[in-house]
Amino acid sequence: MLTNKLRNLFLSAVCVLASAAVATAAPTIKVGALFAVTGPASFLGEPERNSAQMVVNQINAAGGIRRQKVELIVMDTQGDATKAVQAATRLIKEGVVAIIGPSTTGDTMAVIPLVERAKVPLISCSAGAKITEPVKPWVFKTAQNDYLAVTKIYEHLVKHKLTKVALLTVSDSFGSSGREQLKALAGRYGITLVADDTYGPKDTDMTPQLTKIRGLHAQALICWGTNPGPAIIARNARQLGLSIPLFMSHGVSSKKFIDLAGSASEGIILPSGRVLVADLLPKNDKQKKALLAFVKEYQKNFKAEGDHFGGHAWDAMMLLKGAIERGGASRPAIRAQLEKTRNFAGIGGIFNYSPTDHSGLTKDAFVLVKVKGGDWTLVK
Amino acid sequence: MGTERNVLLKYLLFSAAVLVAPIFFSGGYLLNVLVFVGINTMLALALNLLLGYAGQISLGQAAFFGLGSYISGVATANYGMNPWTALVLAAVVVGVIAFTIGFPILKLKGHYLAMSTLGFGIIIYILFNETIDLTGGPSGLSGIPYFSVGEFQFDSDLKNYFLIWGFALLMILFSVNLVNSRIGRALRAIHDSEVAARVMGVNARLLKVQIFALSAVFSSIAGSLYAHTMTFISPASFGFNFSVELLTMVVIGGLGTVYGSFLGAALLTLLPEFLRTLQDYDIVFYGLLLVLMTMFMPGGLVRIPSLVLPFLAKFKVRRQGNA
Amino acid sequence: MSEQLLQYLLSGLSTGAIYSLIGIGFAIIYNSTGIINFAQGEFFMLGGMSTYYFLSVAHLPLPVAMLLAVLLTTAVGVLFERLAIRPLRNASPLILVIITIGGSILIRGIAMLIWGKDTHSIPMFTGNEPLTIGGATILPQHLWIFGITLLIIIINRFYFYNTVSGKAMRACSHNRRAASLVGIDVKRMVLFAFAISSAMGSVAGIISAPLTMTSYDVGIMLGLKGFCAAIIGGMSSGIATVFGGLLLGVLEAFGAGLISSGYKDAIAFIILLLILFIRPQGLFKKAETERV
Numbered sequence A: 001m002l003t004n005k006l007r008n009l010f011l012s013a014v015c016v017l018a019s020a021a022v023a024t025a026a027p028t029i030k031v032g033a034l035f036a037v038t039g040p041a042s043f044l045g046e047p048e049r050n051s052a053q054m055v056v057n058q059i060n061a062a063g064g065i066r067r068q069k070v071e072l073i074v075m076d077t078q079g080d081a082t083k084a085v086q087a088a089t090r091l092i093k094e095g096v097v098a099i100i101g102p103s104t105t106g107d108t109m110a111v112i113p114l115v116e117r118a119k120v121p122l123i124s125c126s127a128g129a130k131i132t133e134p135v136k137p138w139v140f141k142t143a144q145n146d147y148l149a150v151t152k153i154y155e156h157l158v159k160h161k162l163t164k165v166a167l168l169t170v171s172d173s174f175g176s177s178g179r180e181q182l183k184a185l186a187g188r189y190g191i192t193l194v195a196d197d198t199y200g201p202k203d204t205d206m207t208p209q210l211t212k213i214r215g216l217h218a219q220a221l222i223c224w225g226t227n228p229g230p231a232i233i234a235r236n237a238r239q240l241g242l243s244i245p246l247f248m249s250h251g252v253s254s255k256k257f258i259d260l261a262g263s264a265s266e267g268i269i270l271p272s273g274r275v276l277v278a279d280l281l282p283k284n285d286k287q288k289k290a291l292l293a294f295v296k297e298y299q300k301n302f303k304a305e306g307d308h309f310g311g312h313a314w315d316a317m318m319l320l321k322g323a324i325e326r327g328g329a330s331r332p333a334i335r336a337q338l339e340k341t342r343n344f345a346g347i348g349g350i351f352n353y354s355p356t357d358h359s360g361l362t363k364d365a366f367v368l369v370k371v372k373g374g375d376w377t378l379v380k
Numbered sequence B: 001m002g003t004e005r006n007v008l009l010k011y012l013l014f015s016a017a018v019l020v021a022p023i024f025f026s027g028g029y030l031l032n033v034l035v036f037v038g039i040n041t042m043l044a045l046a047l048n049l050l051l052g053y054a055g056q057i058s059l060g061q062a063a064f065f066g067l068g069s070y071i072s073g074v075a076t077a078n079y080g081m082n083p084w085t086a087l088v089l090a091a092v093v094v095g096v097i098a099f100t101i102g103f104p105i106l107k108l109k110g111h112y113l114a115m116s117t118l119g120f121g122i123i124i125y126i127l128f129n130e131t132i133d134l135t136g137g138p139s140g141l142s143g144i145p146y147f148s149v150g151e152f153q154f155d156s157d158l159k160n161y162f163l164i165w166g167f168a169l170l171m172i173l174f175s176v177n178l179v180n181s182r183i184g185r186a187l188r189a190i191h192d193s194e195v196a197a198r199v200m201g202v203n204a205r206l207l208k209v210q211i212f213a214l215s216a217v218f219s220s221i222a223g224s225l226y227a228h229t230m231t232f233i234s235p236a237s238f239g240f241n242f243s244v245e246l247l248t249m250v251v252i253g254g255l256g257t258v259y260g261s262f263l264g265a266a267l268l269t270l271l272p273e274f275l276r277t278l279q280d281y282d283i284v285f286y287g288l289l290l291v292l293m294t295m296f297m298p299g300g301l302v303r304i305p306s307l308v309l310p311f312l313a314k315f316k317v318r319r320q321g322n323a
Numbered sequence C: 001m002s003e004q005l006l007q008y009l010l011s012g013l014s015t016g017a018i019y020s021l022i023g024i025g026f027a028i029i030y031n032s033t034g035i036i037n038f039a040q041g042e043f044f045m046l047g048g049m050s051t052y053y054f055l056s057v058a059h060l061p062l063p064v065a066m067l068l069a070v071l072l073t074t075a076v077g078v079l080f081e082r083l084a085i086r087p088l089r090n091a092s093p094l095i096l097v098i099i100t101i102g103g104s105i106l107i108r109g110i111a112m113l114i115w116g117k118d119t120h121s122i123p124m125f126t127g128n129e130p131l132t133i134g135g136a137t138i139l140p141q142h143l144w145i146f147g148i149t150l151l152i153i154i155i156n157r158f159y160f161y162n163t164v165s166g167k168a169m170r171a172c173s174h175n176r177r178a179a180s181l182v183g184i185d186v187k188r189m190v191l192f193a194f195a196i197s198s199a200m201g202s203v204a205g206i207i208s209a210p211l212t213m214t215s216y217d218v219g220i221m222l223g224l225k226g227f228c229a230a231i232i233g234g235m236s237s238g239i240a241t242v243f244g245g246l247l248l249g250v251l252e253a254f255g256a257g258l259i260s261s262g263y264k265d266a267i268a269f270i271i272l273l274l275i276l277f278i279r280p281q282g283l284f285k286k287a288e289t290e291r292v
Helices: A002-025 A042-061 A081-093 A105-118 A146-159 A173-189 A207-214 A229-240 A255-265 A274-280 A288-302 A308-327 A331-339 B002-025 B030-053 B061-077 B083-106 B110-130 B157-179 B182-192 B194-199 B204-230 B240-253 B258-296 B301-322 C002-033 C040-057 C062-088 C093-115 C140-162 C164-174 C176-181 C186-212 C219-232 C239-259 C264-278
Strands: A029-035 A070-076 A098-100 A122-124 A139-141 A164-170 A192-199 A220-224 A246-248 A269-272 A367-372 A375-378 C131-133 C136-138
Touching (some): A029 A042, A029 A308, A042 A070, A042 A308, A081 A105, A105 A139, A105 A173, A122 A308, A146 A173, A146 A269, A146 A367, A164 A173, A164 A207, A173 A192, A173 A220, A192 A207, A207 A229, A207 C002, A207 C239, A229 A255, A229 C186, A255 A375, A269 A274, A274 A288, A274 A308, A274 A367, A308 A331, B002 B030, B002 B157, B030 B157, B030 B182, B061 B083, B061 B204, B110 B240, B110 C219, B110 C264, B157 B182, B182 B194, B182 B204, B194 B204, B240 B258, B240 B301, B258 C062, C002 C164, C002 C186, C002 C219, C002 C239, C040 C219, C062 C093, C140 C164, C164 C186, C219 C239, C219 C264
Parallel strands (some): A029 A070, A098 A122, A164 A220, A220 A246
Antiparallel strands (some): A367 A375
């Protein structure tokens, strides 16, 4: 692993030198990227950086966009708003045509005033609905809105007549944004929330919350968080003999979750991007081709499973590529062309941007998946 | 008096350097980083007054910074208050809070003091996260306005640079005067031996609480300035890690020195900019640097001139000798 | 309702046992050197992560993996003392605190580079079928945690009161100068302190990893909690810190179950602050002026 990293470092150094050499020959297209590569949100930032770099390498290997090479300048925000702002300032001053990322809603909200003022297109890879609602002229996003995931779960609950629901969400920006949507949409589906509990991102035991929930006779439990919290909750629930159906968020839609939770993950249902079940999708699925290509490439390059977090960056980079191909590499042209994107089949879903919609996805971006026999299966 | 003139000269030189710095950095992204150096200088200075001069440790300094930010942010973004009024309001509220909790907290010593300030910091951090209706919770608070005077808005790095460094220079001036006054000597007496200070007629308890409150007010003002330049704040910036980072700034810069606070703040704020090319390796490098710096330069960066100058002088003498 | 209360109590005690082990590690180093070792949490992390590595990557049997993990962590602890702490014997405590902060960042960073940023899990020592005790349930792993914690405390007690080097270490904690005057090799005692507390930290990390999982950054929060445990126990390297850890764990569990899960840490800390304000010398100690 270490040698691998050293090699990567060396390669990227060579790339930088090489691109510097190329720069004197033909102007490159500079694209900025803000990802939380280290810090608590690195589970987002790392696959995002990998995927974005992968797309850029592919583009350059194929001769670039409109015969111009692309140079990706990646900055690590560490999931810290202050660092995100400093990094964004630096990218803008270095003359990038657009920025992809940041990884977290907090970082995104912090850099929005900057990009709006400097008029630089930003394609965020974070989920918070408030990023594109209200619509800001220069800000787009690729991650699915949380309320789409919530809708998917609630529809399933209503279908199975499970209306007394307990919530257990993590107290970070991912969990609190999910919690907000879960509470806001409950009424519309006739769902009563009998518990609204939280846990800390670094907590190691959630049996107290689950014990309390067990006493409230809920019919289902929805847990909103990212690894490892939900895996601990799944095991704690099993320990306590909690028999109600357990729902999780797309925050843990990866093979990793099953590894961590082990047999306790059996039967858990969650909304997920299609990338998790790419090979199970019907042949006529519009995204299938892109998904399989992404999974294969990612496996080849990084010896790891490509997840939907990486997919957000893949989508952002591909959307940007499309916009530059159509309108050229200037900031206003990219913005205008992004807004005209129709029916782009990406990893996160089918994107349709418009002047009134800069998130571009519908609830069809999610499918419900269930753990069965130690693997993910599609819920019909 | 000679020393007094030196103090003044040093301050004027420093101010002049601060004023001309933008000429070299304007247009580049580094100006933006220098804005944050200014904010961190205020925070490090505030902690240094408490730790370096009065000898009282605080591991919850980020809480006062956060309270300043959030009071300013909530009052302006949610209730439409003028940012200047909010800054004053925040400073007053934080000052009163610090003064009140200062009495029981500063009764404690050593690691118990560290623990209780740490606990206070964590409680405040949890409050930022949990009072979602007010603060927006973990996803942060946006829509905070810039400072403005009439039509003039502090909305660019250059304008904010002068605004923030204006405040920082005022705080430095205030601190330089404070530590060279009777109060400063009393503080150092407490640092060396609280019992002896009491015997000499220093009201040690009250003085400690007052300096604690002053440090909190400085931090709160820095917080308000931060909120209105960022226009977005989230709890992650005010956690335990940041308290530790501030502590590191003070120790690396030099305990008990006003300009050391600046050096520490500048190094720790600028360093990540230069480590970025190291990507994932920066955390290792940062840790290593911290260990090595404290091992080989325990007096802090501020001692560098006193280490280098005699060496240079010797060098000069030798050259003259050769000639 | 009483079943629920029992469940809170058991959950709290098992979390608290881990806090205690980390807390004792803090106390042992503090007593022999006067340093608050902020790298203590990283020993916890190293225990769990290196067990995972030896088990899943090197494919060694669990007991061997655990033993190697303890040895590795102890080696890191000793190395840390030799390279960073010993050269600075005469520095102020604050400088030493910063060194340990730097050390913890360094250890965490190296662990991240070697093992990556993922969370890992190691299997339970003996099965994962829950056991029922008066309506509350626990896992066999919890029994391991209670058992090993108890064992360590007993060994610890025996070491400090019945062996020459243990007594020498206690002498150091009372007065380092006097100890060295009666011929105790203080330097060696400090090295011992680091060895013992890093070994203890790694054991805590190993026995809790099957329940709580492990990753390169688990040490930060647990280190902080262990620090609290030691403070409540008045920095004692014995039973008082164990009570401190258990108390903290139980307060958290009841806070989360009965009052509010969002504020559970705040509740625990408010109670701690109140304790400190009323009894500034720690919960279990007779009133005296500051040690050191």
